[in-house]
Amino acid sequence: MKYFTLLISVSALFVVVVWAYNVNYETRQTFDRLSTLRAEIAAEGEALQVLRVEWAWLNSPARLRELVRAYEGELHLTHLRADHFSYAGSVPFPPLELNPEELWPIPEAHQNRPEIPLLPFPVPRPNSGGSLQIQWSEQ
Amino acid sequence: MTDLVRGAVMKSKAGQRQRAQWRVVLVMLAFAVAYVAAGARMGMLALAEPEEPQLVRGGQLPDPVRGEILDRRGNLLAGNLPGWSLYADPRFIIEPRETAAKLAAILPDVPRERIEKLLTRESSFVWIKRPITPRQRQAVLELGNPGLAFAAREVRVYPSGRLAAHVLGGVRTAHEGVTFAELVGSAGVEHHQNDRLSDPSSLAEPLALSIDSAVQATVEDVLGTAVGYFGAKGGAAILMKVQTGEIVALASLPDFNPNQPRRPYNGEPAYHPRFSRAVQGVYELGSTFKPITAALAIEAGIVEPETMIDTKTPVTYGRHRFVDHGRVRPMQSVTEVVMRSSNIGTIRMAQGLGTQRFREGLKRFGFFVPTGVELAEARTARPRYPRDWTDLTTITASFGHGISISPLHLASAYATLANRGRLTRPSLIKGGTAPGEQVISPRTSAQMMRVLREVVARGTARRADVPGYELGGKTGTAEKTRPEGGYYDDRVLSTFAGVFPTSRPEYVILVSLDEPTDPDSGKREASRTAVPTTGEMLRRIAPLLGLRPQDAPEQPGYTVPVGLPADLDG
Numbered sequence: 001m002k003y004f005t006l007l008i009s010v011s012a013l014f015v016v017v018v019w020a021y022n023v024n025y026e027t028r029q030t031f032d033r034l035s036t037l038r039a040e041i042a043a044e045g046e047a048l049q050v051l052r053v054e055w056a057w058l059n060s061p062a063r064l065r066e067l068v069r070a071y072e073g074e075l076h077l078t079h080l081r082a083d084h085f086s087y088a089g090s091v092p093f094p095p096l097e098l099n100p101e102e103l104w105p106i107p108e109a110h111q112n113r114p115e116i117p118l119l120p121f122p123v124p125r126p127n128s129g130g131s132l133q134i135q136w137s138e139q
Numbered sequence: 140m141t142d143l144v145r146g147a148v149m150k151s152k153a154g155q156r157q158r159a160q161w162r163v164v165l166v167m168l169a170f171a172v173a174y175v176a177a178g179a180r181m182g183m184l185a186l187a188e189p190e191e192p193q194l195v196r197g198g199q200l201p202d203p204v205r206g207e208i209l210d211r212r213g214n215l216l217a218g219n220l221p222g223w224s225l226y227a228d229p230r231f232i233i234e235p236r237e238t239a240a241k242l243a244a245i246l247p248d249v250p251r252e253r254i255e256k257l258l259t260r261e262s263s264f265v266w267i268k269r270p271i272t273p274r275q276r277q278a279v280l281e282l283g284n285p286g287l288a289f290a291a292r293e294v295r296v297y298p299s300g301r302l303a304a305h306v307l308g309g310v311r312t313a314h315e316g317v318t319f320a321e322l323v324g325s326a327g328v329e330h331h332q333n334d335r336l337s338d339p340s341s342l343a344e345p346l347a348l349s350i351d352s353a354v355q356a357t358v359e360d361v362l363g364t365a366v367g368y369f370g371a372k373g374g375a376a377i378l379m380k381v382q383t384g385e386i387v388a389l390a391s392l393p394d395f396n397p398n399q400p401r402r403p404y405n406g407e408p409a410y411h412p413r414f415s416r417a418v419q420g421v422y423e424l425g426s427t428f429k430p431i432t433a434a435l436a437i438e439a440g441i442v443e444p445e446t447m448i449d450t451k452t453p454v455t456y457g458r459h460r461f462v463d464h465g466r467v468r469p470m471q472s473v474t475e476v477v478m479r480s481s482n483i484g485t486i487r488m489a490q491g492l493g494t495q496r497f498r499e500g501l502k503r504f505g506f507f508v509p510t511g512v513e514l515a516e517a518r519t520a521r522p523r524y525p526r527d528w529t530d531l532t533t534i535t536a537s538f539g540h541g542i543s544i545s546p547l548h549l550a551s552a553y554a555t556l557a558n559r560g561r562l563t564r565p566s567l568i569k570g571g572t573a574p575g576e577q578v579i580s581p582r583t584s585a586q587m588m589r590v591l592r593e594v595v596a597r598g599t600a601r602r603a604d605v606p607g608y609e610l611g612g613k614t615g616t617a618e619k620t621r622p623e624g625g626y627y628d629d630r631v632l633s634t635f636a637g638v639f640p641t642s643r644p645e646y647v648i649l650v651s652l653d654e655p656t657d658p659d660s661g662k663r664e665a666s667r668t669a670v671p672t673t674g675e676m677l678r679r680i681a682p683l684l685g686l687r688p689q690d691a692p693e694q695p696g697y698t699v700p701v702g703l704p705a706d707l708d709g
Contacts, residue, residue, distance in 0.1 A: 079679050
């Protein structure tokens with residue numbers, strides 16, 4: 001009995017020692033990872049800061065103006081002017097062969113404001129119930 | 140030996156033995172303690188892992204030194220970048236002369252002699268350059284000189300360069316050490332909001348300004364073009380929201396790049412690039428003051444916009460005589476007085492009010508105190524007017540002379556006129572300020588909007604009329620004062636202050652040009668200079684502000700009622 005108790009105690013001690021040893025090392029490793037992560041976060045934060053400033057510089061109005069000037073030949077970008085506003089009704093949507101309730105009163109709108117030309121390129125029809133069809137307008 | 144003696148000897152022997160035993164125990168104990176101590180120390184050394192102090196992995200996140208500044212749409216206007224400052228310990232510098240030559244090649248803006256002087260100084264610490272770029276840092280590292288070292292720094296950057304330079308101001312470094320540096324605002328919002336920007340608890344929240352980068356860039360672009368085209372020495376432009384007093388754009392020329400250090404300047408102080416003409420400068424703004432006088436007269440009930448006023452006979456006061464420019468018209472309504480900018484008519488309205496009421500009215504508009512906008516410079520922009528306010532001051536002030544105010548004062552007063560008569564305080568912080576007390580009645584405000592619309596539709600400011608935006612406003616061509624007294628004949632400050640759209644006022648716009656000349660006609664009047672500039676500005680900024688042109692039906696023509704008395708000389 002005496003020996004049995006001693007054996008139990010010694011093996012319990014052994015288990016506890018192994019457990020404590022593991023916990024100790026796990027804690028150390030966690031601390032290690034934590035400080036690595038913190039260093040990474042700090043580095044990322046710094047990178048973020050640099051990227052934010054760089055983004056702001058890339059999009060600064062003076063630079064964009066220079067780019068517009070440089071690519072004048074290809075892009076033909078101009079200042080937004082008051083006469084660039086138009087009506088949704090003046091946008092030509094595809095031929096009216098679908099449900100008549102969904103129709104847009106395009107011919108009417110075009111009659112009302114004939115000075116706004118219909119667009120001669122493909123336009124998607126809005127709200128066509130999921131599938132956007134691209135078709136050439138009648139022009 | 141006797142027994143007695145033997146007994147004594149035995150006794151002493153036994154005592155000696157006891158003492159020797161005690162000594163042995165003591166020595167053993169000492170050894171045991173020493174062994175335990177040494178063993179414990181060895182155990183500790185064996186168990187503890189070696190660690191080195193690490194700066195980067197210290198655990199603390201590096202906080203930004205100073206809060207960022209954004210515009211009203213969230214674009215970055217002022218941010219921080221990690222950077223370095225270069226310093227040296229001259230005691231450890233190898234070959235100071237050669238090092239100085241090499242450093243001068245790397246740092247082009249520091250002269251070689253200066254570096255040499257610094258490196259040969261009897262000192263253990265000298266700053267060589269702050270801040271330096273990453274490329275320069277690498278080049279210095281490659282020199283491998285043990286006496287050169289770097290201090291980590293956050294550098295304040297303004298990514299948009301000159302954009303809104305007078306609003307942002309700039310920073311300078313205060314209390315710089317090797318491990319830290321404090322950035323302190325030196326002008327503009329940076330100075331005024333310094334406590335907010337450097338407060339550690341609010342570093343993470345950027346400060347949002349009321350400025351709109353796109354509109355600001357357009358305003359600066361148009362103003363710069365106008366200053367160049369009209370050969371002006373400077374210019375200022377303000378765009379302000381009527382309801383909240385938020386300043387959407389604030390430009391002043393000449394301007395500066397806040398990223399660059401201050402440069403020595405030898406010209407006139409009034410044209411210093413850092414001097415904000417829109418906020419800091421006080422000028423006699425001339426006829427743009429007339430709508431204020433007219434509004435006060437209408438508010439006091441002595442005239443209506445249709446009341447006819449005698450504008451034929453000049454006004455004399457003492458030996459001063461005030462006349463109108465251009466064609467003499469015998470009778471004009473209040474609307475026409477403002478529309479054609481008649482001095483006589485305005486003076487008669489001010490005289491009808493009387494000095495007391497006129498001055499009270501100007502005070503309610505806030506013309507005698509600084510504007511209180513969130514700029515360090517605004518506090519010093521105190522309006523100038525004679526201490527003894529006489530009837531003559533009333534006469535001259537009625538058409539904008541004898542009282543000097545900043546363009547921002549005038550813009551705020553126009554916003555008050557437009558804001559249904561409630562005092563508008565200018566603000567550069569997003570959100571603006573709540574409207575203040577009622578200065579004039581909503582009825583007077585609405586009437587004044589129609590009068591101002593007439594000026595643009597049919598009066599002196601026709602060149603600013605953009606179809607669909609219903610601009611209303613008033614021109615002002617003020618002769619500049621000589622420093623020694625009196626006025627220049629050929630130097631003017633031409634200003635246009637306006638409101639759009641007048642039927643539902645949303646924005647106040649002000650453009651001021653210093654000494655412009657129209658190259659086509661050689662004229663200096665605001666109608667030829669500031670007015671077309673405003674028109675071009677409006678044409679370009681209105682779509683950016685999200686205003687679509689109103690295709691309102693043609694306004695019925697303004698008709699002049701005839702036969703009302705014009706007896707105002709009280």
